[in-house]
Amino acid sequence: MNILTPRPNPIVAALYTLRDLDVDVAVLHGPSGCGFRAARLLEEDGMKVVTTSMSEEDLIFGASDKLIEVLKEVDDLFSPNLIGVVGSCVSMIIGENVKKAIIDSGLSDKAFFIEIHGCMGANTRGAIETLKAARDFGLIDEREFKRQEKMLLLATEVELNRGMAKLKYTRPSRGADLKTVAEYIINQLKENKKIAVILNAKKETAYLFADIPLAINLASKKYGGSVINIANLSTDIGLSRIRRYAKDIINDFESNGISIDYISGGVDEYPISGKKAIEYLENKEFDLLVAVGIPQALPTIKKDSIAVTNGPREVHPLEDAGYKYVTVEIASHSTVMGTREIVLSELGEVIRNIAGT
Amino acid sequence: MKQIAIYGKGGIGKSSISSNLSVNLASNGLEVLLVGCDPKSDSAINLFGGRRIDTVLDLYKKGVTDPDKLVFEGFNGVKAVEVGGPAAGVGCAGRGILVALKTLNKDYYLEKGFDVVIYDVPGDVVCGGFAGPAREGYADEIYIVTSGEYLSIYAANNIVKGLFNLNVKLGGIIGNMRGITNEVEKIELYAKEIDSSLIGAIERNHKIHESEIEGKTVLEKYPNDPLNLKFKDIGSKILQNKKAKVPTPTVDEKIRSILGGVY
Ligand SMILES: Nc1ncnc2c1ncn2[C@@H]1O[C@H](COP(=O)(O)OP(=O)(O)OP(=O)(O)O)[C@@H](O)[C@H]1O
Ligand code: SF4
Ligand SMILES: [Mg+2]
Numbered sequence: 001m002n003i004l005t006p007r008p009n010p011i012v013a014a015l016y017t018l019r020d021l022d023v024d025v026a027v028l029h030g031p032s033g034c035g036f037r038a039a040r041l042l043e044e045d046g047m048k049v050v051t052t053s054m055s056e057e058d059l060i061f062g063a064s065d066k067l068i069e070v071l072k073e074v075d076d077l078f079s080p081n082l083i084g085v086v087g088s089c090v091s092m093i094i095g096e097n098v099k100k101a102i103i104d105s106g107l108s109d110k111a112f113f114i115e116i117h118g119c120m121g122a123n124t125r126g127a128i129e130t131l132k133a134a135r136d137f138g139l140i141d142e143r144e145f146k147r148q149e150k151m152l153l154l155a156t157e158v159e160l161n162r163g164m165a166k167l168k169y170t171r172p173s174r175g176a177d178l179k180t181v182a183e184y185i186i187n188q189l190k191e192n193k194k195i196a197v198i199l200n201a202k203k204e205t206a207y208l209f210a211d212i213p214l215a216i217n218l219a220s221k222k223y224g225g226s227v228i229n230i231a232n233l234s235t236d237i238g239l240s241r242i243r244r245y246a247k248d249i250i251n252d253f254e255s256n257g258i259s260i261d262y263i264s265g266g267v268d269e270y271p272i273s274g275k276k277a278i279e280y281l282e283n284k285e286f287d288l289l290v291a292v293g294i295p296q297a298l299p300t301i302k303k304d305s306i307a308v309t310n311g312p313r314e315v316h317p318l319e320d321a322g323y324k325y326v327t328v329e330i331a332s333h334s335t336v337m338g339t340r341e342i343v344l345s346e347l348g349e350v351i352r353n354i355a356g357t
Numbered sequence: 358m359k360q361i362a363i364y365g366k367g368g369i370g371k372s373s374i375s376s377n378l379s380v381n382l383a384s385n386g387l388e389v390l391l392v393g394c395d396p397k398s399d400s401a402i403n404l405f406g407g408r409r410i411d412t413v414l415d416l417y418k419k420g421v422t423d424p425d426k427l428v429f430e431g432f433n434g435v436k437a438v439e440v441g442g443p444a445a446g447v448g449c450a451g452r453g454i455l456v457a458l459k460t461l462n463k464d465y466y467l468e469k470g471f472d473v474v475i476y477d478v479p480g481d482v483v484c485g486g487f488a489g490p491a492r493e494g495y496a497d498e499i500y501i502v503t504s505g506e507y508l509s510i511y512a513a514n515n516i517v518k519g520l521f522n523l524n525v526k527l528g529g530i531i532g533n534m535r536g537i538t539n540e541v542e543k544i545e546l547y548a549k550e551i552d553s554s555l556i557g558a559i560e561r562n563h564k565i566h567e568s569e570i571e572g573k574t575v576l577e578k579y580p581n582d583p584l585n586l587k588f589k590d591i592g593s594k595i596l597q598n599k600k601a602k603v604p605t606p607t608v609d610e611k612i613r614s615i616l617g618g619v620y
Binding site for chain 2: 056057058059060061062064093094095096
């Protein structure tokens, strides 16, 4: 099926993965507009992103010299330890010999090439190619590569089976009104009900989605009811940067007197941790399920449930899956860049406003 | 103004025919522009005593885009342009052709009052860029150069497939002989098969490459040679041709059976 909805981008996934690997500079070998939005966000997260600004002329004559020049410039300007060179459709269609350019720049001890062909194909492909390049460059071992590759392939499957790649065209939607959802949650607590909250977030977006369990727990402290906290916040899984996210969030929870009942996996394990979370709940009594982050990756259950997702195009598939309310945290990527603590979410804010907490 | 593009198998003689055709049309008093679309830039070389002119893309790189500065005057007043392109193995020659054609700006030809524009296209149409001269607004019709040999006709048929897909008109076939048995008949039968015709044939003639060694066309080195009349004849047939139409490609087996039938 040819899916009409534009989908997440492999170039962007490659850039984000370079960031996860604590690469200092990403060089996009492509036209100046390529990857623009992601580049700007990632700069806020501490990774420099530069472009070789390929022109029409470079497309015709090739731009290896330009790439060599840019690599040397980047080395002078930023004195990086690690540089990732990412291809674009423009440089890859014309078969630029990036590996040779890296060697010719004299920076082959710190620069490595991620061979992706622009915006084509699943975004997870971009991440996998980046990890492959990182493995070959000695940044990660084969085991870690295999583990992440498996996660990414599963993530593609989730998108295909339960996300926006499920249908030919998926209308974007903001979903349910936040006030209605917040009131519903608070009323459950007032009625002394038990809410199971599953944080099943993808990487740095956990900083944002963690705000929702935080707000629910604080509301519960005020109104009663109880909360089962489940989160994919393992501090022993994944790259050091990823583990740091989990540590930061757990620290924030602890300083608010919140403990997690079950750790369902690492923050890069969202394609499988959702399933584990549901398994954990199997024999537990509860009245309402609130799933936040990537609820698409959760098996659906026959229970009163609310989903908070990361993109407007995920709303309809989740509604179809039977959630009572679905809402979106629109700013899920932009607000978390560079943070070391839980950031305010929209739903969390509305809950706090109503609860006066 | 009539614009034509010459296609055909690599090495079959497109550039020789284009340049010889150009100079002979010019001696009939016509304003001729020869546009070489090959990155190896050898279409117009025989109009300039073997000297290479600056290419559109080299000039474009230097910021020169004024069409007047991209066109050079060669033997017999023929104006010539070489598109140029990247060195072998880098960049994208197809994109180069498209950009060069755009830089040349087709309205310019009209303003300058050219009677004939001839695009000499590289042998292997490997990507969409090489079909640029065949697209709307450039060549009015295409001429395919072929010998009677199987692989040459096979290549011609692939080009015909492209013309069919792009809905582009074929003016006819120009034979460039290799001296095989019943060669004219073979080409004629193939031409008929694709709903076209053989508009003229050039014999294999050592004067073509003898002239070429000196960087000349036959007209310059051997002005009185009857071969020139042949080129003039093909030229006037092209100018008068009103029968160009979208050809219908055939299948490989058919080509083999045509060629096999007339040993
Ligand atoms: N009728 C002919 N008699 C003798 N030699 C010929 C004849 N036609 C072409 N040649 C010679 O064949 C060689 C190839 O010709 P030419 O370069 O014109 O082919 P082409 O089709 O333009 O090739 P390409 O596909 O590489 O552009 C040249 O050296 C040319 O002199
Ligand atoms: S289409 Fe090509 S140039 Fe544009 S963003 Fe994607 S890879 Fe970059
Ligand atoms: Mg040629």
